[in-house]
Amino acid sequence: METKEAHAENPKKNMLTLFYQFRELGLLFFIILLCIGVQIRNPSFLTGENILDLATNTSILVILSLGMMIVLITRGIDLSIGAVIALSGMLTAQLVAANPSINPLLCLLFGTVIGAVCGMVIGLLIARVGLLPIIATLALMNIFRGLTFLVSDGEWVSSYQMSDGFVALAGGSFLGINHLIWIAVFFCLVFFYFLNYTRTGRQIYAVGSNPQSAAVSGIKQGRVLLLVYTIMGGLSGLCGVLWVSKFASAQGDTASGYELTVIAACILGGVSIAGGSGKLAGVLLGAILLGILNNALPLLNVSPFWQNGIQGFIILLAVIVNAIVKRRVDRTHLLRRAG
Amino acid sequence: MEQKKQTYQPRTLETQLPFSWKRLFFQWEWMLLLILVAVLLFGSYVSPYFLNYPSLRDGTMVFLDKALIVFPMAMIMIMRDIDISVGSTVALSSVVMASLYTTAGLPMEIAIVACLVTGAVCGLINGLLIVKFKELSAVIVTLGTMILYRGIAYIILEDQAAGGFPEWFGFFGWGYVFGIPFLLIVFAALAIVFGILLHRTTFGRKVFAIGNNPTASRFSGVRVDRIKVIVFMLAGLLAAITAIFLTSRMGSTRPNIATMYELDIIAMAALGGVSTAGGKGRVVGVVIAVFIIGYLQYGLGLINMPSQLFLIIVGALLILSVAIPKIGSLMKRK
Amino acid sequence: MKKFAKWVGMFVLVCMLAACSQGAPESNGASSNTDDGPKKYAFVFKNTGNPYGEKMQEGFESAVKELGGEVILRSPDQPTAEGQIQIIEQLITQKVDVIAVAGNDPDALEPALKKARNQGIKVLSVDSAVNAASRNIHVNQANPERIGRVQIEAVSEMIGGEGQIAVLSATSQATNQNEWIEWMKKELEKEEYKNIELVKVAYGDDLRDKSVSETEALLKSYPDLKAIIAPTTVGIAAAGKVLTDKGLEGEVALTGLGLPSEMATYIESGVSPWMYLWNPIDVGKAAAYTAYELGEDNISGELGEKVDLRDLGEVEVVEDGEGTQIMLGDPFKFDKENINEWKDVY
Structure with a gap:
């Protein structure tokens, strides 16, 4: 009898199960609550202009989080991305300053290649030499940051040295929406396809969730790791160019400490540091939550001295709420299966 | 493919292996010791001010304050966790101490006790959050508290500095006992205490057991949660002790002190042979690593090397020291 | 024994590394060890x-x-x-x-x-x-009092002595900036500036991204804002970029202390009519x-x-x-x- 009833309500229940299956439900819920709270305090929060600003300022974080997600899925971590952003941004800016007529798209490519080479070095150290990711990337973070200071000799590249075309890379807009947002959306789609529908994408999950069985089933672990870190490096290099173009200035300490923000976005979004799990939607939500915090805290008109405290508190609250909701979801899952 | 072999290797507790002279000799720590000797030779070669007792002695005061945290950090890393909130804990305990002394007018002794309590409570909160919410990794919890603790420090002191401590408080950071810096003595004492704790007690053995296999150790009756909370509390406590020394060295404090300390500390522990994959690490190695990085920085400072070059050198040292033995064993296999 | 040889080799390698890396700076240290130099x-x-x-x-x-x-x-x-x-x-x-x-x-x-x-x-x-x-x-x-006062004078001239202004500073711990802002506030107490209202002191922490967010928030929270004073090099350039992107030149004036190289674009375009610094x-x-x-x-x-x-x-x-x-x-x-x-x- 029960099964019949269940069948009758099937479409409705399916929707509901799908909803409950979404493991980052708590996070979504939290973000909505947060938005309502901020909107009450400052009505200019949910306006078209502010939402576009928020999206533009969060795009770079989203792109980097995608890369960090696949690194974390393979049980790795990359602490060097802030330094790679600075290095590729500085070199590209110097290239633009020396040849103002250069095609901006070529600059994007140039930065991405620099980043990919940095990433490949990391990948080789981890996959071939067998260093632990945290140590290899911590060391290379120092090296890349030092190199940036060396090539720049302490100088900055300023906006008057950059061509209009280069600044328009991240400043211009298409259909009224900033290029950065388009780029971020593009990468989200690519990653969605890559992770879910390609063999390599699935191999990344396999390597992360169980390295031994992945190796036994013939997956070339070293190659996957090398690929993952190269992608991360390439994305960082790309973001370095975008960063410099967005702020129209390149300095040696660009994006210092940004790696922690990116890692936070991923882990908030449910990517496990122990590897194997992580969904694009969750990471997107994590990055959006951090983007909202950065955008909303100045709007709240609280004392600037409270901003840090509130930010830390909200991040902790978000992960805890998410954890509790997840437990509920898992429990209903189990009950349903048992029933 | 080379990783396959490593992952299948059965893990053995170092403390359980029988004693052998060969093992004693071929240890990571000897390599570190060689590097340290090389650093000292290098220092004395490039700078005439380096290799004499007062210089080497005062050099330790430059880098030892943050190094105190490296001991509990090593234990945390052995347990496969990490704590990136220690820098903020230093700032918060220092700010609490200073504001209790200046604003609340309490005696300095009580303020120091409050500083230690603050640090321990910060560590306790970290530990409790980590064991209560097992699905959250230590990275995200301590990342949250890293921002939170510093945020509280900002709320307390805003844009002010707090200082004007009694004369004797300067002794912590600048004082000597029988011609030896007080800081060095404390460091040595803590090294011995933590060495015994980690390598000679059941508590230490349990820490290694958790790092080797948390699930198995839980089933074999190790109270994983309790040990984790205690170790995180120790990290907080040591951060507070660092806060006392650092504040004493600066004579005043601000909410923005000790930024990015955590990464320096993790680098010291990693160079010292503590593996973030868990289960490996010795206090001796960590102590030598502290002196390697410290004296290298001091020596390069004495020849006025730009600080960005120092960044590169430490990075390269970290990679080389970890990579060379691995490359060696890779070559041998071929 | 083979293993031991490996260790010795490594030691030699490390020593060589140490020896190589000292070449350049050595002259710096050696020439100065006597007190009569x-x-x-x-x-x-x-x-x-x-x-x-x-x-x-x-x-x-x-x-x-x-x-x-x-x-x-x-x-x-x-x-x-x-x-x-x-x-x-x-x-x-x-x-x-x-x-x-x-x-x-x-x-x-x-x-x-x-x-x-x-x-x-x-x-x-x-x-x-x-x-x-x-x-x-x-x-x-330069005289900190003059630095603070001169900027209020400048802003007053730019906005015609009337309207809301905001300050975008470096970190809240930056003592120079804090001192200058104090002098700005003292200058604002003068009778001639009674129509100018300082609505907020925001802190961009000398970070590009944070300075941009803070500037955007200022513009949204205070739609009638007439001018921004940014007495810090990163802050003023970031604010200049935001005002340029939003096409607000002529509506929100920008001044403060900045590097000429960083600010050249924004001064030429008129986003910042003028600004100050010393050499x-x-x-x-x-x-x-x-x-x-x-x-x-x-x-x-x-x-x-x-x-x-x-x-x-x-x-x-x-x-x-x-x-x-x-x-x-x-x-x-x-x-x-x-x-x-x-x-x-x-």
Whole structure:
């Protein structure tokens, strides 16, 4: 009898199960609550202009989080991305300053290649030499940051040295929406396809969730790791160019400490540091939550001295709420299966 | 493919292996010791001010304050966790101490006790959050508290500095006992205490057991949660002790002190042979690593090397020291 | 035995590495180990990779060389007091004669600088003062009172003496900025500025992304905002970028203190009608001349003494709280007329 009833309500229940299956439900819920709270305090929060600003300022974080997600899925971590952003941004800016007529798209490519080479070095150290990711990337973070200071000799590249075309890379807009947002959306789609529908994408999950069985089933672990870190490096290099173009200035300490923000976005979004799990939607939500915090805290008109405290508190609250909701979801899952 | 072999290797507790002279000799720590000797030779070669007792002695005061945290950090890393909130804990305990002394007018002794309590409570909160919410990794919890603790420090002191401590408080950071810096003595004492704790007690053995296999150790009756909370509390406590020394060295404090300390500390522990994959690490190695990085920085400072070059050198040292033995064993296999 | 050979090989390798890497800086250290050599003048700036500081160091270096002294330029890689304490300790060990420091914290360097002074090293602070107990004298780039007041005068002129203004500062811990903002607030108390309202002091922490977010928030929270004062190089450039992107030139005026190179685009486009700064090269030179006079015992930093700054003129030592200082002129005004000459200089 029960099964019949269940069948009758099937479409409705399916929707509901799908909803409950979404493991980052708590996070979504939290973000909505947060938005309502901020909107009450400052009505200019949910306006078209502010939402576009928020999206533009969060795009770079989203792109980097995608890369960090696949690194974390393979049980790795990359602490060097802030330094790679600075290095590729500085070199590209110097290239633009020396040849103002250069095609901006070529600059994007140039930065991405620099980043990919940095990433490949990391990948080789981890996959071939067998260093632990945290140590290899911590060391290379120092090296890349030092190199940036060396090539720049302490100088900055300023906006008057950059061509209009280069600044328009991240400043211009298409259909009224900033290029950065388009780029971020593009990468989200690519990653969605890559992770879910390609063999390599699935191999990344396999390597992360169980390295031994992945190796036994013939997956070339070293190659996957090398690929993952190269992608991360390439994305960082790309973001370095975008960063410099967005702020129209390149300095040696660009994006210092940004790696922690990116890692936070991923882990908030449910990517496990122990590897194997992580969904694009969750990471997107994590990055959006951090983007909202950065955008909303100045709007709240609280004392600037409270901003840090509130930010830390909200991040902790978000992960805890998410954890509790997840437990509920898992429990209903189990009950349903048992029933 | 080379990783396959490593992952299948059965893990053995170092403390359980029988004693052998060969093992004693071929240890990571000897390599570190060689590097340290090389650093000292290098220092004395490039700078005439380096290799004499007062210089080497005062050099330790430059880098030892943050190094105190490296001991509990090593234990945390052995347990496969990490704590990136220690820098903020230093700032918060220092700010609490200073504001209790200046604003609340309490005696300095009580303020120091409050500083230690603050640090321990910060560590306790970290530990409790980590064991209560097992699905959250230590990275995200301590990342949250890293921002939170510093945020509280900002709320307390805003844009002010707090200082004007009694004369004797300067002794912590600048004082000597029988011609030896007080800081060095404390460091040595803590090294011995933590060495015994980690390598000679059941508590230490349990820490290694958790790092080797948390699930198995839980089933074999190790109270994983309790040990984790205690170790995180120790990290907080040591951060507070660092806060006392650092504040004493600066004579005043601000909410923005000790930024990015955590990464320096993790680098010291990693160079010292503590593996973030868990289960490996010795206090001796960590102590030598502290002196390697410290004296290298001091020596390069004495020849006025730009600080960005120092960044590169430490990075390269970290990679080389970890990579060379691995490359060696890779070559041998071929 | 094979294993042992490997270890020995490694040791040799490490030694070789050590030996290789010392080539370049060696001349620096070896030429200065005697006390009868030229006097050693050290300059410690806030952090590396800051063009403002690089120019100041350039000025300091050229002036000291001209006077026949030996120069040591140092800065920590992060702008922290802890890093500067380490450097000061290393300078004491090297027995330098004079230390000039742009302090990251006015009070936190006191114990380290006191130790230096106890060993006979003369100490002066430049740009960002350290407290009176830890220095002989302070070389002030410009009168802080004038810096604060001049910006309110400028803003008032830009917006016609009426409307809301906001300040975008560096970090909340930046003592220079805090002092200038205090003077701005004092200037605003004047009767002639009664229609100008300072609505908020925001902190961009000298980070590009945070400065941008803060500027955007200012524009949204205060739709009637007429002007932004940003007395910090990163903040003013970030605000200039935001105003340019939003097409607000002419509606929201921008002024403050910025590097001509960073601000050239925005001054030419009219987003910032004009702004101020002093010449960091001259500040560095002034620090060098003062350091030289201190090192030669020609002055001791007492009130009323005259300091000969060579081509920068002669200035008198004046009071500054409990300590003493010399002050260079008013901040220099950069506008459309002169920005092109300066943007390649610093």
